[in-house]
Every structure is written in structure tokens, then in C-alpha cells.
Amino acid sequence: MIYNNLINSDSLIINLQVFAVVVPMLLAVAYVTIVERKVLGSLQRRVGPNSVGVLGLLQPFSDALKLILKETIIPSQANKVIFILAPVSTLVFSLLGWAIIPYGFGLTVSDYSMGIFYSMALSSLGIYGILLSGWSANSKYAFLGSLRSSAAMVSYELILSSTILIIIFIAGSLNYFKVVESQQAFWFIVPIFSIFLLYFISVLAETSRTPFDLQEAESELVAGFMTEHSATVFVFFFLGEYSSIVLFSTISALLFMGGFNFIEIFQNETIFSLQSIILGVKSCAFAFLFVWVRATLPRYRYDQLIDLCWLNLLPMVVACVVLIPSILVALNAAPLN
Helix, strand or coil: CHHHHHHHHHHHHHHHHHHHHHHHHHHHHHHHHHHHHHHHHHHCCCCCCCCCCHHHCCHHHHHHHHHHHCCCCCCCCCCHHHHHHHHHHHHHHHHHHHHHCCCECCECCCCCCCHHHHHHHHHHHHHHHHHHHHHHCCCHHHHHHHHHHHHHHHHHHHHHHHHHHHHHHHHCCCCHHHHHHCCCCCCCCCCCHHHHHHHHHHHHHHCCCCCCCHHHCHHHHCCHHHCCCCHHHHHHHHHHHHHHHHHHHHHHHHHHCCCCCCCHHHHCCCCHHHHHHHHHHHHHHHHHHHHHHHHHCCCCCHHHHHHHHHHHHHHHHHHHHHHHHHHHHHHHHCCCC
């Protein structure tokens, strides 16, 4: 009886932790959409959403209600089970990434020693939702969109993993807490800003954002892999994409800007709220950068993306992977005066 009570209490705590992470995350995703539309309206000198609620703050809920109330149409020749599960898996893999994100010293759902490896594995699994959704629809347009996504992923996934590998070399750990602690003296974005630029370009492609949103190039492939998806099923793709944006904004803050560290007074383990606010502000800065790039740059052609990744970015990343560890070895081997 005592053992069962312990199991039930542990399960309750785990469920509360998951609830405390997932619900704010979904709310953040909802409001990232309205922030994006308002920033785009400001940068392009047009009116953003301002009708539903005060200053348009209820617009995300209006959009969600509109999509949920629409009729879900599934093609007659589609594989119905995979057709529905593929978008769901996209959102699930994105939300699972928050399990190892630290919000402060000792404040995380799971302090996994190989957290960065876990994040990279989940980002690689996300492509299966896109690939299976295009294949299961039994549509040429959707299938072409999913194939383009798979080919593009091979191009930029190697660049993304290589830039993160450089961070691992410098920090000496795969744990997010260790990476944050190693940036107490200075943020990594300062000495390796060029690496950050390569990382950010690959993250734009990873999250299907302009100028690399070729997976859903409306002008070329109608809507890409999600051509046949509508209503509630489409919502999962929408939430998965914006959840990935928020997730990678937070990961970028952890890897390059010290995460929840700011100055020494905020490094006390008891000030969880201040540390979370600091991490949130840095993540919002990266999220704004996503929107800024979308409002500024035109979309690349598919062949331009492949050439950029394989002929330009990849040689630079490989050179940095060789150069930076060599510098670290030389510094550690140098005698101290």
C-alpha cells in the first residue's frame, strides 16, 4: 500500500510538471503568432491584427476556433491513420524538446546529462511527420513537398549539428546546465559570432522559416506537404512549426547568450523567477529575429538552398570544426607564466 502511494505521488508530480511546461508553451505559441503578425505589420507599414479583443490580443484564439470549426476533409485514397498521426507527431516531437530545457539552476523537468544530444535527436525525428504526411495524402503536390523537405534536411542538418558540436567542444559537456555555467565569464556569441551566424541560418531552415521555407512554398507547390490537410489536422502542423520556433529560440539563448545567467546577483539558486524571466527575455529576442528575417529577406530557390548549404556553408563549418578544437588544445597545452 505504501509503495503504491509513493508511485501515485510520483506520477502526480510528473504530471503536474508536464502540465506546467506544456500549457504555458501552447500559450506562448499562440501569442508568438500575433507578435509575428504585428511586427510584420509594423515593418511593412500596414495594419496588423487589432479587431478581436483589446489591441487584437484575442486574435490567436479566434483563429484557432475558426480552424477547429471547419470541416476536416480527408482524401478518399489517403492512408487515414498516418494522415492524421503525422501532424500530431510533428507537434509531439516539438513539445518533447522542452523536457530537458533548464529555466534556472535546478529548475527543469529532467536534468539529462546528454541534453543537447537529446534535442538534436528530436529535431531529426521531426522530419518523419512531414515525410509521412506528404506520402499518406496520396497527392503528387504533397508528396513532392515532403521529398523536397527530406532532401533539404540532409543539407542543413549537418551544418546545424556541426555548429552545436563546436559549442560542445568549448563547454566540454552535453548538459545544458554545464553550457550555461561555462558562459558566466562571457557569452559564446561574442568570440564565435561567425559560428552563430552559421547556426542561425541552419535553424531558419530547420524551422521552415523565410528565406528557407521551401517545404511549404505556396508559389511552387500549392502548400507543400500540407496541401491536403485542413481544419483541426492542419492546426497540429501550425502549432508544431511555431513551437519549434520558440524551442530553438530558447536553445539559442542557452547555447550562445548564457541562458538564464545575466550578472552575478541573478545566479543565486533561490531566484528562480528572475532567472526564468532573463531566459524568457533572451528567447524573445531570438524570436523577434526570426520575424525580422521573414520581413526582410525574399525566399530562396530550392537549387540556391542546396548550393548555399553544400558549396558555401559546409566547407566553412568543417573548417571551424577543425580550427576551434585545435585552438583549444593549443591553449590548454601552453605553459602558464
